[in-house]
Amino acid sequence: MTETTREGRARSRRRGASSGTDGPASEALLALGDFFTRWDESADRRAVYREGGRRGDVFYRDRWSHDKVVRSTHGVNCTGSCSWKVYVKDGIITWEAQQTDYPSTGPDRPEYEPRGCPRGAAFSWYTYSPTRVRYPYGRGVLIEMYREAKQRLGDPVLAFAEIAADPEKRRRYQSARGKGGLVRISWDEAIEIAAAAHVNTIKTYGPDRCAGFSPIPAMSMVSHCIGTRFIQLIGGVMTSFYDWYADLPVASPQVFGDQTDVPESGDWWDASYLMMWGSNVPVTRTPDAHWMAEARYRGTKVVTVSPDYADNTKFADEWMPAQAGTDAALAMAMGHVMLKEFYIDRQVPFFTDYVSKYTDLPMLVTLKQSDDGAYVPETFLTESDLGGSSENAEWKTVLIDSRTGEPVVPNGSMGFRYGDAGEGRWNLDLGDVEPALSAIGPDAQPAEVLMPAFDAPDGSGSVIRRGIPVRQVGGRTVTTVLDLLLAQYGVGRDGLPGEWPTGYDDASSPYTPAWQEEITSVPAAQCIRIAREMARNSEESGGRSMIILGAGVCQWFHGDVTYRAILTLLMITGAMGRNGGGWAHYVGQEKCRPITGWISLANALDWTRPPRTMTGTSYWYMHTGQWRSDGSRQDALTSPLAEGHLEGLHTADVIAKSARMGWMPFYPQFDRNPLDLADEATAATADGSAPDAGAWIADRLQDGSLNAAIDDVDAPENWPRTLVLWRSNLFGSSAKGNEYFLQNLLGTQSNLDAADSAEGPRTVRRRDETPQGKLDLLVSADFRMTSTTLLSDIVFPAATWYEKYDLSSTDMHPYVHAFTPAIDPPWEARSDFDTFTALARKLSELAATHLGTRKDLVTVPLQHDTPGEIAQPGGRALDWREGQTDPVAGKTMPVVAVVERDYTTIADKLVTVGPKAEQLGFTVKNITYDLEEAVASIAAKHGVMSSGAGEGRPAIDTDARMAEAILTFSGTTNGRLAVQGFRDLERRTGRHLVDLAEGAEEKQITFSMTQDSPQPVITSPEWSGSETGGRRYAPFTVNIERLKPFHTLTGRMHFYLDHAWMRDYGEQLPTYRPPLDMHRLFGDVEVPRDSRGENGRGEGEPGALQIAVRYLTPHNKWSIHSEYQDNLLMLSLSRGGPTVWMSVQDAEKIDVVDNDWVECDNANGVYVGRAIVSHRMPEGVVFVHHAQERTIDVPKSQKTGRRGGIHNSVTRLLVKPTHMIGGYAQLSYTFNYLGPTGNQRDIVCTVRKRTAPVTY
């Protein structure tokens, strides 16, 4: 150091020492500089030492100095649930950056950090963007009329009632929806109008005419919870989202008896064979895609299946380019290969042990002999068929013990789940029993069996004759599910009759590799190779073969059977319930890990039970009039072997039928106000004329003095009247059949071009006039102007994700973490929590004069994971209306309950924990959590209310407090509850389970902990996997390792579904069903099947070239749903504005070059966008990415002269009846667990080049 001290430097200078710089010239220059200055230079003239002069630094230092940095995230349903640092400077949010403090996954694998993507990094733009909703808005014409009426009448409710009831006034504001004319109003007035509309609807029509929609609780639980709680407290209807979004894989309830449970992305690393099937991981799971790439470095083979050269394909070792919608054909053929080579040619003990224990393959199925002697499979053989009379014997399935050849009733089936006798026996422990997988044996006879097949391109059914071994058990002819499965897959065995493929190269017989090649265009050799590799990998790795599944497969009409065909590959190779194995279905941020607290508080179960929840698809299909133009009949899709349960039915008939049999909900319930019905029913019970409300209702329905609302759904008294939307953009994103919503539900302009079909439903009345403008009031809360807010009557300015307290969790990682406000909501924005508490306060105030305390008659369907799911044994689909059985509430029709609602105390109840929490506990998946201690701890932390209806009750009166309550009331975040839940489950199963959570009793994840860092959750019976000991979460590991049954009929994973409607649809077993032939079913344009054939060149308008294509709406790289697609940064990174991806070949046919304007249209509506012509695209399909709104650069359509639509303007709802089965074990309703999917991928449309000038 001495040489660098000043004295040292001075010394050296005196010595004149210089080591030289760049040469004599620079030496001279430096010497000159030194001579003319008094700077303190080093001796070698390489450095100069100065003081001060650092004012210029301030800018750079300032750049990274902030008031504060807070943890928050984005509630955008992207599944990322990435934790972010939000920076605030001078009170202004400046930017965000990724958090890096995710708990480690351990030393031997990659980490969750980094998480994030450009979309999330662009979010802070919204805070001060031009699209921000800054003030409450009201529809101008409505506000004027309301102010006038209120001044005259002096009462908000009377004022609103008058306007809503006056046809002329109604028309005036309804027809103005979406056409501008929103005016700033005060919060007080906005709240008052919304509250008045609700009070008016409850009073006039009933609370079941008030609807609310807010999806995906996991993306911001508190916001979802508070609004839902409000809706449920007033007796309104919450419509579902998981099935409505077609994100629900219906195969999951069908096969596993579970809504959906999937591995976290960290578990991809454990896979040694990884397929991505219809899931474009880098685009739609951006922060998790690194696990897939890293697994490859570990040696995992990665295979993709997608019709286009998708982004994930470039990461893959192999690409199987199956044509859009034909995935099941490929899966069936792969199953064919696996069954042939790993079950028949060679037996693999690892596989056969697995399927005997964990699947229904050894279960016996009864067979019915048809006229020509061949058999048709019917229902599972049950103990009652054998003459057994034990408790719930009709729900106990039977298998044959291969040691004795005798039938035995194994533990674990649904018959053991309820009732005292089953206690300790609901498990998969087979004891000494060795299940016979096949009926083959000394007692067996070969017989012919009839199987439906649907491989004709138009989807129509045919019958294949194959052979099975049959036996006589208890006087019935039976076989095993495996025998049926082999017959279905065309895997022959010696000595069996019937027609069989001659080999893999037999293209004429389903489901061989050669057969699939003709359908999917995937080479047969590749199909065989991948099937072999995957099965071989499972065998050698102990089931570590994983298939990542997604919307590309799920969102088709027949997505459920396709999923079953793919799940079969995993189940027969022992891969389900393994770390690194099984299915990984990622569509939507579904996993609300603290589920018990969230769902119970959201449904206000602490105050009133049961809540009104509704399947979104059937609700909107009926209330937006999409059923009226639906000309298809079920006969077009049922099996040639159908027994006629669905014969001649219109989809509307099926929905009505399902509702009246107690299978699926439908609201409004009846053609009368349920408040009045409750009064009458109570009076009748009191005077002894009816034993209970259910019987009273059944009588009224029977004699026709009371009707289901759906039977005359278009009658004004049966319309939904209010709709509250928050955290959702229904009309800019998810509304399949968007134009039907605009025209019929909202009563404004649309591009709809659909007329009533020739023949209507049988039981549902179709009025001559299509009602237009059903909703009295559309209310939305959002922080940005969307298509939805533009259509709304009242718009509340909402706080963004950087302006409120909330909670986030996801399927993709095992953590719960917090939203924290970086700033107070700016302008007049308020958090959802504050909005709904204000709304409740006003409603309670208005209720004092108009409602008071009323009784409400609530009908709900028979529910899964409750004793209701064993209400209808045999799955016989008996309809009381057709005289097949008697109407009995809770048995053959919905459950009927009468509850009390004090409308003046809604606000008090909204913000306190009600007494039912500790009195009854909260029940999830049939496990009741005892909340006494949890409630007391909330009371101690937050205090209790000192007055009002919530007096003495624990306060949850802020968003942070509600977050705390959610965490305290859930097993995943409160170890005490997890342990107690496992103890309960141990009693029922007789298996040791509690060790999964033991040691966590004292662990309570508090809200402040989630603000500190993402918190890994506790293993809890709320879910099917285990995180114990830092293990990566994989679903069903508890079932497999601890022999806990699946929540299904047999208690095992199901290949076979024996319900009457499943049989009628020909889907008892996995099968291939082609995309819907929209031409045959709906009269839409015909898409050429041969992609190399001629397209519809020049038909339609003379001179206008057009082609017919399948219209797909996959997810977007530049947006998450509709969020970010209007963000300036994302618009700059992408092409921006509406786009249509199309193939080079298709573009050539209609003379389109890249960036030309094109229009996609059909009877449902029009979409106008710019063509992106790309070699990535296959011929015959276009991609219109979900979600592209009307708000960015959408011109008027050439076809209609009106503004073009959103991506969902060209779609419509296609409702599959088998999704509406209920009251039958795993095929029973629960909110978001089972319901018809709002699938949209089968849609076809015409694409033509725009010739008219583009105008706005």
Add this chain to the structure above:
Amino acid sequence: MNVVLWGVYPYLVLVVFFGGLIWRYRYDQFGWTTRSSQLYESKLLRIASPLFHFGILVVVVGHFIGLVIPESWTDAIGVSEHMYHVMALSLGAVAGIATLAGVALLIYRRRKTGPVFMATTKNDKLMYVVLVAAIVAGLATTVVSVFDPNVTNYRETVSPWFRSLWVLQPDVDAMAAASTSFHVHVVVGLALFAIWPFTRLVHAFTAPLHYLFRPYIVYRSRDDVPGTRAARPGWDPVGTRDRDR
């Protein structure tokens, strides 16, 4: 007219020039830049930029000699009129042509290289027009003086006027007597100075000349006062005005 052009206009330009520079320095230090386009294109720039800049430096020196040094001084040291002009013409022509060629190449590059053209603002385009006009007009005076024997000697007209400006006694008559070619060049040249502070030309005043004489590494210790910044208003709490509605 002469008074306006040669008596008022120069002072207006002076005020705009110095006022503009001060204003720009105070309010737009981050905009005080060449907005270099070297990242987008460097091959042409490597030739064109030195050609232009060295050329213009010589031109500046020439202007200084021509305008500031009185004829009497050169006469006094024995430089004849003829010698002076041969020198000025030959050196001036070379420098002027180099400058013109340089700026032509720069403009060609700016127009033809996509990213560079994208980075060109309206302000730049205006500046180029004035700059090229000034250079062309300047060269024109030289050319005209060679071929037209009637051209006045600028050292007897323009230069005295120029020097008179600085003592606030503008010799309007001297300038008025100069030939038209000089009038044009002076008007355009003054316009260039008028727009100077508002264009990228400001970089001329912060050319880092001292880099040549300075060690490569500069250590700066902190000022006595720690570098805290003054509080700024930022986001006002949500407006009472709007809420009062």
